[in-house]
């Protein structure tokens with residue numbers, strides 16, 4: 145299926161395919177997303193309604209997560225608005241797993257999008273992909289109070305309950 149001809153395709157962030165086709169696919173995605181502004185402030189930038197990638201020097205707290213087949217531990221995280229947090233996600237399972245930040249609504253949208261992409265690996269400003277046996281880090285500055293989820297969108301995983309609740313107080 146062609147992504148650019150799919151009218152239901154909406155993004156919660158900037159996504160680019162890894163590999164040599166990257167610039168071509170990114171352009172196709174942006175051309176197809178006139179409603180992108182509703183999901184976050186600036187299309188093509190890394191700022192989301194709940195925050196943005198943070199700087200190492202601002203990190204006040206490290207939160208360790210384990211991804212297994214198929215769940216996250218812990219399943220609930222609390223952070224403060226204004227806080228910069230370093231998430232360290234260890235994949236202790238046998239499958240690839242993602243850790244993606246977003247509202248419940250955004251997660252549902254992203255899950256559809258990933259299904260449409262047939263599980264191709266994507267890069268995200270608001271998350272990481274973690275290979276089995278590896279640990280990846282996401283540094284994030286939370287700017288607003290709200291309720292988010294962290295979720296894995298490897299096909300089938302979100303539906304199977306690979307999701308946690310993140311509260312920004």
Ligand SMILES: [Cu+2]
Nearest residue numbers: 241296298301
């Ligand atoms: Cu997963």
